[in-house]
Amino acid sequence: MRSYEAYGFVNTKAMYERALAGHYAVPGYNFNTLEQVQAIVQACIDTCSPVLLQYFVLPEEQLHPALVLGLVRGAAEMAAGRIDVAFHLDHGSSFEQCKACIDGGYSSVMIDGSQLPHADNVAMTREVVSYAHDRGVTVEGELGGIAGRETADGPMEEHYTKPDEVEDFVAATGVDSLAVSVGTVHGASKNLAKPGQTPPPLRLDILEEVKRRLPGLPVVLHGASAIPQEHVRAVNAHGGSLTRAVGIPDDQIRAAIAINVCKVNIHSDTQIAMTGAVRTHLVACPGDFDPRTYLDSARKVLVALYSDKNRRVLGSAGKASTVPP
Numbered sequence: 001m002r003s004y005e006a007y008g009f010v011n012t013k014a015m016y017e018r019a020l021a022g023h024y025a026v027p028g029y030n031f032n033t034l035e036q037v038q039a040i041v042q043a044c045i046d047t048c049s050p051v052l053l054q055y056f057v058l059p060e061e062q063l064h065p066a067l068v069l070g071l072v073r074g075a076a077e078m079a080a081g082r083i084d085v086a087f088h089l090d091h092g093s094s095f096e097q098c099k100a101c102i103d104g105g106y107s108s109v110m111i112d113g114s115q116l117p118h119a120d121n122v123a124m125t126r127e128v129v130s131y132a133h134d135r136g137v138t139v140e141g142e143l144g145g146i147a148g149r150e151t152a153d154g155p156m157e158e159h160y161t162k163p164d165e166v167e168d169f170v171a172a173t174g175v176d177s178l179a180v181s182v183g184t185v186h187g188a189s190k191n192l193a194k195p196g197q198t199p200p201p202l203r204l205d206i207l208e209e210v211k212r213r214l215p216g217l218p219v220v221l222h223g224a225s226a227i228p229q230e231h232v233r234a235v236n237a238h239g240g241s242l243t244r245a246v247g248i249p250d251d252q253i254r255a256a257i258a259i260n261v262c263k264v265n266i267h268s269d270t271q272i273a274m275t276g277a278v279r280t281h282l283v284a285c286p287g288d289f290d291p292r293t294y295l296d297s298a299r300k301v302l303v304a305l306y307s308d309k310n311r312r313v314l315g316s317a318g319k320a321s322t323v324p325p
């Protein structure tokens with residue numbers, strides 16, 4: 001048995017095949033806290049949705065890898081026999097990091113060499129794929145830079161994925177899925193246009209061209225949070241200051257899914273919702289000093305957010321393979 005199977009995780013292969021065939025996207029939800037993990041699993045069980053529990057590695061003193069594994073193993077146990085759960089490394093930065101994660105029980109890893117020279121991205125990604133595939137772990141690569149984390153200043157268009165590089169990259173590396181840059185942005189402010197200017201719509205034509213060249217390739221959207229304004233208002237009405245918090249409209253995400261996107265990464269939405277809920281609670285109950293109650297209000301808001309995303313935007317509700325037909 002593969003090490004991740006012993007923990008109850010699946011890799012992304014069948015998940016993505018079903019999503020591509022069914023024109024929906026599996027959620028890639030990032031977590032950093034117990035409440036987020038609880039809410040993700042609860043919402044995905046409630047909506048019968050498969051899910052990738054995604055972790056971007058933090059320094060050990062912030063969150064020890066053993067604690068991360070404990071959290072997600074608990075999640076897999078909660079979900080056992082009900083929904084498929086993949087445990088995914090988000091934005092792996094080196095072969096060594098991916099190897100450690102694979103050895104430690106991840107069922108899927110991303111290796112992000114998008115900021116390296118093309119040949120170096122190919123070489124590092126190929127090395128990770130070779131190690132991962134020998135152990136049944138699936139790999140996400142990246143071509144193009146997604147603003148907010150990976151790109152320096154300069155016009156966003158310069159960082160968009162070039163479809164004519166995709167075929168060679170996929171053939172040379174053997175990746176199972178590919179993160180692309182089509183105008184999404186990591187973080188709470190997706191509008192990189194100057195104030196007063198309209199942000200450009202996503203470059204769906206790039207997705208169309210990638211699909212034309214590689215129809216079966218599972219494509220991944222990063223930086224896809226919608227930044228719901230009700231949660232931004234909850235933050236700002238209770239002592240916070242989030243300015244220029246603008247997301248990607250739901251209909252653009254749906255249009256991307258209708259072409260070839262089969263995993264959508266969401267983190268900022270949940271960070272803002274959680275912050276808004278905690279701020280609202282603490283202002284309403286200034287004498288409350290008990291994390292169990294203020295974090296519980298955050299957990300409830302998160303369950304609603306993830307469930308809504310699965311049902312209304314990603315179309316993943318009801319698609320858990322273990323659910324009887």
Ligand code: 13P
Binds near residue numbers: 030090224269
């Ligand atoms: P958001 O910042 O839009 O939530 O994107 C998260 C992400 O892409 C993690 O890899």
